[in-house]
Amino acid sequence: MVRTHRVTIQDVAVLSGLSICTVSRALRNLPNVSDKARHQVAEAASKLGYKPSAAASRLAGGSTRSVAIVAPTATAWFFAQTVEAAEEVLGDSGYDTVLISLRNKATVRRQFFADLSNLAQRVDGVLLLNVGLAPGEVEALVACGLPVASVGMRNVPWDNVGIDDEHAAWQATQHLLGLGHWDLAVLSSNEHPVVTETPRFRGFRRALDEHHLTVHPDSVVAAGPSIDDGRRAMAELITRGARPTAVFAHCDEAAFGVLTTLREHGLSVPKHVSVVGIDDHPMSGFLGLSTVAQPVADQGAFAASLLCERLLNTETPHQPANHLLDTKLIERKTTRHKR
Amino acid sequence: MVRTHRVTIQDVAVLSGLSICTVSRALRNLPNVSDKARHQVAEAASKLGYKPSAAASRLAGGSTRSVAIVAPTATAWFFAQTVEAAEEVLGDSGYDTVLISLRNKATVRRQFFADLSNLAQRVDGVLLLNVGLAPGEVEALVACGLPVASVGMRNVPWDNVGIDDEHAAWQATQHLLGLGHWDLAVLSSNEHPVVTETPRFRGFRRALDEHHLTVHPDSVVAAGPSIDDGRRAMAELITRGARPTAVFAHCDEAAFGVLTTLREHGLSVPKHVSVVGIDDHPMSGFLGLSTVAQPVADQGAFAASLLCERLLNTETPHQPANHLLDTKLIERKTTRHKR
DNA sequence: GACAAAATTGTAAGCGCTTACACTTTTGGC
DNA sequence: GCCAAAAGTGTAAGCGCTTACAATTTTGTC
Numbered sequence: 106m107v108r109t110h111r112v113t114i115q116d117v118a119v120l121s122g123l124s125i126c127t128v129s130r131a132l133r134n135l136p137n138v139s140d141k142a143r144h145q146v147a148e149a150a151s152k153l154g155y156k157p158s159a160a161a162s163r164l165a166g167g168s169t170r171s172v173a174i175v176a177p178t179a180t181a182w183f184f185a186q187t188v189e190a191a192e193e194v195l196g197d198s199g200y201d202t203v204l205i206s207l208r209n210k211a212t213v214r215r216q217f218f219a220d221l222s223n224l225a226q227r228v229d230g231v232l233l234l235n236v237g238l239a240p241g242e243v244e245a246l247v248a249c250g251l252p253v254a255s256v257g258m259r260n261v262p263w264d265n266v267g268i269d270d271e272h273a274a275w276q277a278t279q280h281l282l283g284l285g286h287w288d289l290a291v292l293s294s295n296e297h298p299v300v301t302e303t304p305r306f307r308g309f310r311r312a313l314d315e316h317h318l319t320v321h322p323d324s325v326v327a328a329g330p331s332i333d334d335g336r337r338a339m340a341e342l343i344t345r346g347a348r349p350t351a352v353f354a355h356c357d358e359a360a361f362g363v364l365t366t367l368r369e370h371g372l373s374v375p376k377h378v379s380v381v382g383i384d385d386h387p388m389s390g391f392l393g394l395s396t397v398a399q400p401v402a403d404q405g406a407f408a409a410s411l412l413c414e415r416l417l418n419t420e421t422p423h424q425p426a427n428h429l430l431d432t433k434l435i436e437r438k439t440t441r442h443k444r
Numbered sequence: 445m446v447r448t449h450r451v452t453i454q455d456v457a458v459l460s461g462l463s464i465c466t467v468s469r470a471l472r473n474l475p476n477v478s479d480k481a482r483h484q485v486a487e488a489a490s491k492l493g494y495k496p497s498a499a500a501s502r503l504a505g506g507s508t509r510s511v512a513i514v515a516p517t518a519t520a521w522f523f524a525q526t527v528e529a530a531e532e533v534l535g536d537s538g539y540d541t542v543l544i545s546l547r548n549k550a551t552v553r554r555q556f557f558a559d560l561s562n563l564a565q566r567v568d569g570v571l572l573l574n575v576g577l578a579p580g581e582v583e584a585l586v587a588c589g590l591p592v593a594s595v596g597m598r599n600v601p602w603d604n605v606g607i608d609d610e611h612a613a614w615q616a617t618q619h620l621l622g623l624g625h626w627d628l629a630v631l632s633s634n635e636h637p638v639v640t641e642t643p644r645f646r647g648f649r650r651a652l653d654e655h656h657l658t659v660h661p662d663s664v665v666a667a668g669p670s671i672d673d674g675r676r677a678m679a680e681l682i683t684r685g686a687r688p689t690a691v692f693a694h695c696d697e698a699a700f701g702v703l704t705t706l707r708e709h710g711l712s713v714p715k716h717v718s719v720v721g722i723d724d725h726p727m728s729g730f731l732g733l734s735t736v737a738q739p740v741a742d743q744g745a746f747a748a749s750l751l752c753e754r755l756l757n758t759e760t761p762h763q764p765a766n767h768l769l770d771t772k773l774i775e776r777k778t779t780r781h782k783r
Numbered sequence: 784g785a786c787a788a789a790a791t792t793g794t795a796a797g798c799g800c801t802t803a804c805a806c807t808t809t810t811g812g813c
Numbered sequence: 814g815c816c817a818a819a820a821g822t823g824t825a826a827g828c829g830c831t832t833a834c835a836a837t838t839t840t841g842t843c
Contacts (some may be wrong), residue, residue, distance in 0.1 A: 111565070113799055124823045129801065137821055156562045160502035161799030164828045169499070171542070171566075179528040189518040189545050196544075201566060203510070204543040205535075206528050223495045226450070227510075227540060332726040365730045387671040388727060391704045452829055463793045468831065476791060500829030503798045 112155045121149035132157065133167075163226075171201035172230040172412065175217065177237070177296045179206035181330035182358055182386055187234055187256055187405030194409035195232075200416075203228055207236065209296070209329050218242055221249040230412050233258060234405070237296045237303075252419065254412035256404045259304060259427075264411040266404045266428045273397045273432040274308025274353070277381045280395065280434055281351040282316050285443035286379060289313070290349035291320075292338045292359050295327035305355045305383070323347050328359045335362020343370055350443050351379040357386035357396055364392065364439070375441040385435060393438030400430050451494045460488035471496065502565075510540035511569040511751060514556065516576070516635045518545035520669035521697055521725055526573055526595055526744030533748035534571075539755075542567055546575065548635070548668050557581055560588040569751050572597060573744070576635045576642075591758065593751035595743045598643060598766075603750040605743045605767045612736045612771040613647025613692070616720045619734065619773055620690040621655050624782035625718060628652070629688035630659075631677045631698045634666035644694045644722070662686050667698045674701020682709060689782050690718040696725035696735055703731065703778070714780040724774060732777030739769050 114132075118125045123142055131138045131146035138146075149155075163169045174191055176184040192202040207214045214236075217224075224231070228251065235257040238246075243261060246253055253263040257270070281289060293306045310320055323345050328338035335354060339362060342349070354360035360382030364374060372378050382389070385398035407428065415423065453471075457464045462481055470477045470485035477485075488494075502508045513530055515523040531541040546553045556563075563570070567590065574596035577585075582600060585592055592602040596609070620628055632645045649659055662684050667677035674693060678701060681688070693699035699721030703713060711717050721728070724737035746767065754762065 111799090115799080125800080126802080126824080127822055130822090133801090139821060142821080158503070158799050159566050160499045160508070161828090162801080163499035164497070164503050164830085165799075165801040166828065167801060174543075179531065180524045182524075185519045185521075185524040188543070189547070192518065192543055192545055193547060202543045204513075204527070204531055204541045206531055208528070208532060227498050332730075361727060361730065368730070388700060391671075391700065391707070450829090454829080464830080465794080465832080466792055469792090472831090478791060481791080497829050500798090501831080503800085503828085504830040504832080505798065506831060 111158070112153045114155070114157065116153055117146065117149045117155050120153060121145040168229045168416075169227060170199055171203055171228050172232060172416070173203045173205050173224060173228045174232045174234065175205045175207065175236055176234040177207050178209045178329065178331075179204060181356075183330060183356065183384060183401055184234055186401040187408075190402035190405035191232055191409035194406050194413065198413045198416075200229070200413070218245055221245055221251075225249045225251050230254070230416050232256070232408055232412050235296065237294075252412060252415040254408045254415065256408045261425070263425045264408070264415065264428070265425070266408040266411065266430070268399045268404075268432045269429050270304035271308035271311065273383050273399065274305035274355070275312045276308075276432065276434045277353050277383060277397050278309045278312035279315075280381060280436065280440060281353060281379060282312055282318075284351070284379065284440060286349075286351035287316070287318055287443075288324075288349045288351070289318075290324040290326070290342050290347055290352045292326055292328040292335060292352070292354040292363065294355050295329050295334070303355075309353055321347075324349060328355070328362070330356045330358055332358050332362040332365070335359030336366045337362070339363040339366035349378065351381070351440070354380065354382045357382040357384035357389050357394060360394055360396070360439075361386075361388065361392065364394070374439050379440040379443075381440055383432075389435075389437070395435060395437045395440040397432050397434050399432045403430060450497070451492045453494070453496065455492055456485065456488045456494050459492060460484040507568045507755075508566060509538055510542055510567050511571060511755070512542045512544050512563060512567045513571045513573065514544045514546065514575055515573040516546050517548045517668065517670075518543060520695075522669060522695065522723060522740055523573055525740045526747075529741035529744035530571055530748035533745050533752065537752045537755075539568070539752070557584055560584055560590075564588045564590050569593070569755050571595070571747055571751050574635065576633075591751060591754040593747045593754065595747045600764070602764045603747070603754065603767070604764070605747040605750065605769070607738045607743075607771045608768050609643035610647035610650065612722050612738065613644035613694070614651045615647075615771065615773045616692050616722060616736050617648045617651035618654075619720060619775065619779060620692060620718060621651055621657075623690070623718065623779060625688075625690035626655070626657055626782075627663075627688050627690070628657075629663040629665070629681050629686055629691045631665055631667040631674060631691070631693040631702065633694050634668050634673070642694075648692055660686075663688060667694070667701075669695045669697055671697050671701040671704070674698030675705045676701070678702040678705035688717065690720070690779070693719065693721045696721035696723035696728050696733060699733055699735070699778075700725075700727065700731065703733070713778050718779040718782075720779055722771075728774075728776070734774060734776045734779040736771050736773050738771045742769060 114125050114128055118128045128146050131143045159170050195202050230252040233255040255265045257267040258265050291309050294303050324347050326338040326341050328334040352363050354363050360380055363380050367378055374380055382396040385396050389396050453464055453467055457467045467485050470482045498509050534541050569591040572594035594604045596606040597604050630648050633642050663686050665677045665680050667673040691702050693702050699719055702719050706717055713719055721735040724735050728735050
């Protein structure tokens with residue numbers, strides 16, 4: 106195949122008999138272009154198979170036609186689902202998806218925030234997935250000027266889609282308490298600097314409060330959203346001497362890990378210990394894991410569409426909204442009455 | 445925060461007392477720059493916190509500093525793992541990762557190949573993950589001029605990292621046959637147009653051949669790499685009236701789905717049916733799934749590093765190599781002797 | 784030292800697009 | 814029909830970088 110010269114806006118201009126400038130405006134649907142011109146341009150462009158150069162467009166002050174998706178880790182089930190759903194929506198709107206995984210590492214995370222100004226010239230917007238923000242980071246994000254949208258975040262000055270995490274955790278915990286358990290352990294997300302300040306932890310605590318129970322520090326353990334982290338966390342709990350009759354894991358994968366460790370220690374579920382998670386992972390049904398179901402792909406797709414909207418009308422002022430999707434407790438076989 | 449003017453190469457040139465051109469060369473480690481100049485440039489650049497503009501660099505014929513990772517689907521465990529591992533390596537080499545999921549859809553897939561020339565101007569290279577190639581697609585890829593590397597592919601004119609799929613499938617099947625099973629069913633990847641021509645299917649068939657057994661078409665079913673696909677595939681098998689005493693699934697997630705359906709139908713594993721997969725997914729241990737373990741993240745990281753090497757020396761001619769990593773049969777509890 | 788060759792550095796012309804501004808044409812009110 | 818306002822179109826100046834090629838300096842040889 107011969108390396109044919111790339112089709113530029115110039116070619117379109119010549120073929121349509123108009124100036125580059127008019128072509129540029131027509132292509133981007135800007136005002137002040139006659140219908141006739143628009144038509145000619147559209148025809149010429151499609152005939153030539155013209156695709157604007159992202160680099161040139163960007164350099165001249167236009168858009169990069171790409172957005173960054175930032176996730177605490179890309180391997181967890183929840184993130185793989187939301188990323189793919191978001192990627193689809195973005196792709197349909199003509200945006201490339203630049204994946205940035207923080208790999209659950211503080212250093213990577215710091216690097217990301219330090220490089221924001223740099224990021225700002227490579228993408229048009231940012232989609233944050235459950236990225237726990239430290240003080241000042243919201244400001245840094247806003248300051249870099251990129252439109253932002255997020256999944257699973259709180260009190261942020263941009264559009265967010267999520268579930269009511271506190272409520273979901275409350276549902277799970279309340280379920281356990283309703284079954285007569287009062288010696289509970291909790292796996293809390295390790296993504297936040299302060300484990301006991303995540304919304305899910307708060308929901309857990311609130312449920313205990315309502316039953317006049319208090320949280321024992323030894324029953325709280327941090328875990329990432331993975332099976333291995335769940336395993337380790339439960340093992341840690343046991344090492345500490347905690348012998349809860351029920352465990353609430355902040356996500357199903359962590360709950361799977363908990364099940365694994367419990368079995369390794371000869372503790373049977375739900376006979377000795379009840380376990381509940383959040384997510385409704387495809388394996389949860391098979392394993393009989395009781396959980397609080399949440400729509401996952403929907404969150405990614407929804408947040409991506411909100412971001413696209415922002416990207417389309419950068420000018421229009423906009424009141425950021427927080428969209429909460431429903432969660433539902435699904436009782437299965439890993440939870441039962443305390444004997 | 446004040447929107448300060450971006451630091452350009454011009455600023456570095458002025459501060460270092462050299463010309464833009466020399467700075468450009470020094471920054472890219474090109475020859476014909478004195479050590480002294482290199483030093484001054486490096487110092488000035490770091491003092492100003494200079495980062496080259498990807499757009500300008502690209503437009504002027506330089507690189508985009510980003511590569512595309514293309515996966516048949518981004519949600520499967522294997523791909524989430526390899527993508528993250530590759531993203532890390534690429535990131536460390538200064539490349540952004542553009543994620544492209546084919547979403548297991550023929551239309552998306554076709555679109556991707558049709559848009560290759562377009563892709564070529566947005567990224568510097570492509571990392572293909574188990575993308576089944578139709579005739580002509582290899583040529584299309586080569587023609588677009590982008591350096592390519594891949595994971596899990598065969599007979600391709602670029603660097604590849606993978607396992608010996610045929611052998612892995614043979615290992616799994618041989619294990620089943622060795623246990624006395626002769627009525628086998630197989631879940632084969634649906635990603636290829638011809639299900640019975642995937643390497644894993646060939647390994648399956650070869651093992652049968654060696655035992656003078658033949659493959660019955662009703663015992664072959666297509667499935668994607670997901671639990672749900674595995675469920676459906678096994679259900680389909682049962683609907684067809686197949687009553688195999690052992691099932692080989694092309695990946696662990698599909699095997700999980702098989703387990704699910706079997707239980708729904710009152711068939712117990714391994715009493716009635718033996719099941720074996722490939723992967724060694726973190727859940728497989730817990731579920732007792734017999735499987736052929738493969739290094740997963742390693743493949744993504746390795747392929748990414750090979751691609752980076754290609755990217756560094758585009759000029760140097762290069763003999764593409766196929767790197768095969770080892771696999772290992774892990775016998776657990778879902779396989780046992782046929783009664 | 785003189786001079787050619789080699790090494791280093793600078794000049795300037797783009798890369799393909801956006802956009803301020805100038806210019807031309809159309810529209811509409813009287 | 815006339816004229817100002819509105820609408821449409823074109824000109825040209827960059828955006829920040831790469832890269833021929835020209836200009837300059839350094840090196841090495843006799």
